[in-house]
Amino acid sequence: MKGAWRLAARNLRRNRRRNLAVGLAITIGFAGLSLMGGYFARVDIFLRTCAVYLQHGGHLRIYHKDGFDRALAKPARFSLTQAQQDAIRQAAAEDPRVALTAGYLRGMGLAGNGCRSVPFLALGIDPQDERQLRNHPDVLRYCGDLALPLRGRPLYQAADVEGGIGLASGLSALLGKTRVHDDFPRPPPVAALPDCNRPGMAALFAADASVQLAGAAFDGSVTALDAEVVQIFHTPSIETEDLELHAGLAMLQRFYDTDSVSYMALYLRDERDAPEVGRQLRARIESRGIPAAVYEFTEEKVNPYYVGTMTFIRSMAGFIILIVSAVVVLGVMNTTTITVYERSRELGTLRALGYRKSQVVGLMLREVFLIGLSGILSGLVLAQAVAWIVQAANLRVKPPGVPGTMQIVIPPNLVFSFWVGALMLSLSLAVAWLVVGRRLRERTSELLIAINA
């Protein structure tokens, strides 16, 4: 059927207003879905980057067997010893897909300002690992705001400060430590015993950056250490804002009197390799006789917030796609039905001239395809324009469960947009095929004398 596409294009001009309305519905629906896909993809990568790099979870996490649940309560038994760490590092080094292997120590205790003590949850990080992670391209691109300290300098730049620690902003507020080491060019003398009942204590607490840490060492004995606040930071989760404390791994190991770590995290060059690398690593660790458990970053147990949020978002996205697609399909069905009934005589004439049913159906489907494709392409342009405007306006939102704000960036996700476009087009064609096919089941003579709607 030569010239069918040209004929279909020409036919579209006959009902311009109606076809324009359908095209617009597709344009707006597709642009909306495309932007939604962009926003959800952005949330996904933001939360994933936070969980993997900023929360130091890694793509794969290795604990002593049962260590995930019990290392905090019984650290001496459920932490990874120096020998086990060495063996795990060796096993990880055999895989070129592993970019970095880092050890972390988690511990609890009380941080005091001389008058009151508040509980903390500490994370000991090797400063060089921290430097590498904070400067990872994904962190700089997607979590740049959260990666920067609110005040002070990163721990990896504070090697000159004895006992340097970072406090989450909530914890620093609870302790009244609102200023950091760098705010005092000449370190002030630390009042050994402030009069805790004196009014205006907040000013006294903020008069230095000194904090005392107390806790239980690995052997169960009470331990204490002087620390100096070098940075105040936001944690990637609001739940840990009043608790989190970061310190150098060596310093925290000294505090808890151990050379063990709570877990080791592996950072991969490509996150999609996590299942395969994890499987092979499990086998290698097992062959070395280490009682360990390996978790992937997509497991809810280790990243409940990321996995839970994304499961919810995916369900919501599916529901919205269903609703929007239904609206578009109903619009196409309505338009096609009216068009087919209006053009019944034309269809009958084509049949009488010897056109096969499939050829007539093909002509109508071409028309629907052209409307759909124009709508999708216009939708993509519209989505890009809206995304550009939103980005230029620097709109910020406070994501649930995350302290601070993040800029709304909704660049349409091309893969997602392609599949949504394909779905909408396929459904439109399917509906058109049903409507036209049904009408063409009638006799040609009846089509020829049909009264136009």
Place this chain on the structure above:
Amino acid sequence: MVRNWFIGKIGLAALLLLGSPQARAQAVTAEALLQESDRARGGVAGGITWNATVEAEEEGQKTSRSFLVKARENDALVEALAPPRHKGEIMLFNDRIIWFIKPGLRRPVSISPRQRLSGDAANGDIASTNYARDYQGTIAGEESVNGEETYLLELKARGKNVTYDRIRYWISKKKHLGVKAEFLTVSGTVFKTAAFEYGSVLRSPAGDFPFVSVMTIRDATGSGAVTRILFETPRAEKHPVTMFNINNVVR
């Protein structure tokens, strides 16, 4: 006829109730029992000093730590003696606040009485016991513990800053000494138990009375860990109030 029968039944019930162990136990108040039992665990009005050794055994590992404890009413000064690396560390109990002081530490840091001292012993276990002040007690019944008749007391913490939320405490009827305790979480789960021995005698101007010599703490969560606190050479000593002032201790 019916009225007489009814009065008779009530009279019989009253007689049975008054004669029950619970009714008899009410005659002895929970507070008085706690005050008497506290005296044998360091809760004495004058000054007192003893040495405490905490021996812990957990998963095949044995540890031992020694302390010198000086107590006066609601205050106590606990000084670590051994092992050598802990020597010089001090815990100062000011009423319900505990300060931890370590040589070289810029400021004292307040710690919790619930924090583990060693093994299953909490910081609050080693100093003088003042259950009468810290807990609201009620006599819940009478039981025999290792052949000894006891009152069973249910203790609930009066405030947050105490060592345990809830305690079941068995006090000997005859000696008015605590012989057994179960320590419970807020939800009522027993997480450790303790048994007390009174092999020492504290000689004081007020007279001689038995003093706790061993507190054996067992983990109730299935780990099998056992911690023994040995209270040795208790002696009545007058301690000045200034001894328990944080400013003086830090200097």
